[in-house]
Amino acid sequence: MSMATATAQPAGQTIERENYLNKHYGVGSWLLTTDHKRISLLYLLSITFFFFIGGFFALLIRLELLTPAGDLVQADTYNKLFTMHGMVMVFFFLIPSIPAVLGNFLVPMMIGAKDLAFPRINLLSWYLYIIGGVMMLHCMLTGGVDTGWTFYTPFSTAFTNTKIVEAGLAIFVAGFSSILTGLNFIVTIHRMRAPGMTWSRLPLFIWAHYATSIIQILGTPVIAITIVLVAVERTLHLGIFDPKLGGDPLLFQHLFWFYSHPAVYIMILPSMGIVSEIIACFSRKRIFGYTFVAISSISIAVFGFLVWAHHMFVAGISVYAALLFSLLSYSVAVPSAVKVFNWTATLYKGSIRYDAPMLYAFGFLGLFTIGGLTGLFLAALGIDVHVTDTYFVVAHFHYIMVGGALMGYLGGMHFWWPKISGRLYPEGWARLAALIVFIGFNLTFFPQFILGYLGMPRRYFQYPQEFQVLNVLSTAGATVLGVGYLLPMIYFLWSMRYGKPAPDNPWNAAGLEWKTPSPPTTFNFKEEPIVTWEAYNYEELDARPDEEAPSVG
Amino acid sequence: MSDSTAVGLHHEHRPELLHHFATEEQQRDSASLGMWIFLATEVMFFGGLFCAYLIYRGWYFGDFAAASKSIDARLGGANTAVLICSSLTVVLAIWAAQTSRRALLIGMLILTMLFGVTFLGIKGVEYKAKFDEHHVPGASFSFAHEEIPGHPGQYANPRHAQIFFALYFIMTGLHALHMIIGLGLFAWLLYAAWRGRFTPEYHTPLEIGGLYWHFVDIVWIYLFPLLYLIDRHK
Numbered sequence: 166m167s168m169a170t171a172t173a174q175p176a177g178q179t180i181e182r183e184n185y186l187n188k189h190y191g192v193g194s195w196l197l198t199t200d201h202k203r204i205s206l207l208y209l210l211s212i213t214f215f216f217f218i219g220g221f222f223a224l225l226i227r228l229e230l231l232t233p234a235g236d237l238v239q240a241d242t243y244n245k246l247f248t249m250h251g252m253v254m255v256f257f258f259l260i261p262s263i264p265a266v267l268g269n270f271l272v273p274m275m276i277g278a279k280d281l282a283f284p285r286i287n288l289l290s291w292y293l294y295i296i297g298g299v300m301m302l303h304c305m306l307t308g309g310v311d312t313g314w315t316f317y318t319p320f321s322t323a324f325t326n327t328k329i330v331e332a333g334l335a336i337f338v339a340g341f342s343s344i345l346t347g348l349n350f351i352v353t354i355h356r357m358r359a360p361g362m363t364w365s366r367l368p369l370f371i372w373a374h375y376a377t378s379i380i381q382i383l384g385t386p387v388i389a390i391t392i393v394l395v396a397v398e399r400t401l402h403l404g405i406f407d408p409k410l411g412g413d414p415l416l417f418q419h420l421f422w423f424y425s426h427p428a429v430y431i432m433i434l435p436s437m438g439i440v441s442e443i444i445a446c447f448s449r450k451r452i453f454g455y456t457f458v459a460i461s462s463i464s465i466a467v468f469g470f471l472v473w474a475h476h477m478f479v480a481g482i483s484v485y486a487a488l489l490f491s492l493l494s495y496s497v498a499v500p501s502a503v504k505v506f507n508w509t510a511t512l513y514k515g516s517i518r519y520d521a522p523m524l525y526a527f528g529f530l531g532l533f534t535i536g537g538l539t540g541l542f543l544a545a546l547g548i549d550v551h552v553t554d555t556y557f558v559v560a561h562f563h564y565i566m567v568g569g570a571l572m573g574y575l576g577g578m579h580f581w582w583p584k585i586s587g588r589l590y591p592e593g594w595a596r597l598a599a600l601i602v603f604i605g606f607n608l609t610f611f612p613q614f615i616l617g618y619l620g621m622p623r624r625y626f627q628y629p630q631e632f633q634v635l636n637v638l639s640t641a642g643a644t645v646l647g648v649g650y651l652l653p654m655i656y657f658l659w660s661m662r663y664g665k666p667a668p669d670n671p672w673n674a675a676g677l678e679w680k681t682p683s684p685p686t687t688f689n690f691k692e693e694p695i696v697t698w699e700a701y702n703y704e705e706l707d708a709r710p711d712e713e714a715p716s717v718g
Numbered sequence: 719m720s721d722s723t724a725v726g727l728h729h730e731h732r733p734e735l736l737h738h739f740a741t742e743e744q745q746r747d748s749a750s751l752g753m754w755i756f757l758a759t760e761v762m763f764f765g766g767l768f769c770a771y772l773i774y775r776g777w778y779f780g781d782f783a784a785a786s787k788s789i790d791a792r793l794g795g796a797n798t799a800v801l802i803c804s805s806l807t808v809v810l811a812i813w814a815a816q817t818s819r820r821a822l823l824i825g826m827l828i829l830t831m832l833f834g835v836t837f838l839g840i841k842g843v844e845y846k847a848k849f850d851e852h853h854v855p856g857a858s859f860s861f862a863h864e865e866i867p868g869h870p871g872q873y874a875n876p877r878h879a880q881i882f883f884a885l886y887f888i889m890t891g892l893h894a895l896h897m898i899i900g901l902g903l904f905a906w907l908l909y910a911a912w913r914g915r916f917t918p919e920y921h922t923p924l925e926i927g928g929l930y931w932h933f934v935d936i937v938w939i940y941l942f943p944l945l946y947l948i949d950r951h952k
């Protein structure tokens with residue numbers, strides 16, 4: 166790690182420079198802040214809380230599946246466990262994770278702005294998230310929901326006795342938090358770029374967040390109105406989606422997946438943005454095919470809106486619709502593959518360093534590729550009929566959401582932790598954690614591909630004897646994975662107090678965010694920067710001697 | 719920093735300019751782009767409902783036509799006129815701000831709000847009629863022996879008619895909720911205008927408030943023919 170960068174930070178424990186963390190003290194200064202960096206930390210705390218709640222449910226699910234018999238929890242409890250696991254992880258962890266934490270922190274800094282365009286709306290979005298989160302917690306503590314996170318009608322509107330309306334409203338409120346974040350990012354990226362920061366000079370992290378924001382503002386309102394319809398139907402016993410009363414349950418599925426499929430890209434696109442940053446930095450090269458990687462983010466967002474019915478191949482849609490949606494689903498593989506191949510090409514002849522962020526990026530590359538390729542299995546009509554509603558599907562989307570999105574999130578947290586906290590995390594522990602996560606993840610989810618292919622259905626709390634070995638492997642992997650997730654939380658907290666003070670640019674990375682102090686001051690830049698260089702000018706950076714590395718403040 | 723220089727921003731700026739914007743133009747453009755994007759979100763929000771409506775209208779056309787005939791198109795038409803007038807007064811209010819006519823500005827804002835309240839009042843009368851006729855979906859809903867227009871002797875299926883009324887109440891109800899929010903916004907704009915905050919140089923809140931108001935109008939322009947005018951001529 167190149168530590169030669171000049172820094173104004175004194176070596177000892179003497180007076181710290183004024184920064185966004187120590188400028189004001191007290192609870193009020195956090196709860197009423199409009200600083201995008203502080204709001205990012207508020208989000209970090211809240212989503213970590215929900216991540217561990219969702220993780221706790223996952224652990225109980227895996228423990229129940231340790232034995233073929235349903236012996237740890239009852240069937241009803243099991244239904245609630247996987248439902249609440251899904252709802253919490255999807256709506257309260259994965260969707261806000263990267264945009265609301267790292268995006269909030271980095272989008273203004275990467276484009277040379279003092280803040281997001283609407284700082285107060287940014288704070289409002291956090292409060293909406295918290296209100297939704299409290300509603301979800303209340304719903305969980307008073308009985309929860311047992312429909313699966315997809316709350317399909319008419320089961321959710323006419324049969325189940327669990328708290329559908331409350332959970333739905335929680336998701337509704339959290340959805341508006343997501344919309345406001347996306348709106349803020351789009352306006353910020355359009356209107357707040359520093360002079361010289363042209364579209365073709367934007368970091369790919371920004372392109373990825375731009376594409377994500379498009380999905381957030383256009384997809385989320387559709388699930389919102391769907392929830393309104395479900396709530397009204399359930400409360401007044403109407404038949405909008407209930408076939409017994411003339412309604413159409415398929416219409417619900419169409420509306421639901423119109424948002425919930427693109428939602429997968431809300432999770433994975435920002436992660437891809439992070440991976441682009443990390444791979445360029447740790448192979449010291451400009452990203453190969455910058456334009457293609459940037460445009461592929463946008464095309465994933467656009468194509469992502471046209472594939473939703475591949476979740477409904479066995480639900481009774483017409484053969485011709487299924488053919489079309491299968492074809493369109495395959496077409497999403499093109500921009501995804503463009504990304505993977507361009508990252509690989511960037512590595513070619515690069516000076517690769519294996520620091521923890523890069524290990525997570527490598528993990529992402531492998532796991533996302535497996536998740537993506539198995540997605541093609543599922544987009545093929547014939548195979549999909551065989552593996553629908555089996556553990557094959559469960560394994561596939563966990564490879565994308567956990568192996569992809571979460572790996573990227575952790576990689577990004579390590580990469581930018583010195584900037585966020587002003588401290589260095591312990592590199593050795595971090596590499597170990599990355600390795601543990603990778604091993605634990607594969608041990609948990611790879612056996613589920615086989616289980617699914619052999620015919621084990623999802624969402625059952627017991628299973629035939631012959632599936633036990635693979636389930637034991639999976640449960641063992643889950644405990645390893647749990648350790649892998651606890652470790653970073655522990656050493657990040659540790660580093661805030663005991664970590665070495667971070668220099669302004671510990672990785673000698675390109676990008677405007679590294680030209681600010683660590684941690685940054687409240688308005689990020691002392692002077693408005695003027696950008697005269699292309700993105701990822703690593704060849705230039707490495708050719709220049711270190712003393713030229715800029716230090717603002 | 720070798721490759722960046724300071725941009726001189728130390729000229730006098732107005733108090734409306736927030737600290738994180740470099741220029742007033744940037745602030746104004748951001749605000750208006752933000753509202754346009756919010757309206758895109760709103761289009762998708764109502765879009766889900768329009769999608770559901772169009773599907774069921776296709777499936778249950780006769781039942782929808784019968785149910786549609788039971789709501790008062792004259793009241794709906796009057797409301798359409800009221801809203802179009804209110805859009806005109808919004809535009810005149812912005813023009814008044816641009817040309818420093820404070821009294822006209824305040825008058826137009828008041829007139830806009832009056833139109834808004836009138837709309838809600840007429841809507842209330844319509845809802846009351848539906849309530850009296852037991853056309854509100856739910857336990858006491860009834861829609862028996864209502865003939866399908868153009869098909870004498872054929873009666874509408876009450877269940878399908880109930881879907882029409884459910885969508886009618888959800889769509890017009892959400893629209894009315896947007897009107898109420900709009901009235902709140904305009905009350906605030908009126909207060910700010912009364913305090914003399916808007917000048918030919920600075921009237922962004924009026925512009926984005928106006929965008930919102932026009933959007934709510936446009937939703938109604940679609941709702942009116944879709945809900946009130948199915949097969950009226952038969």
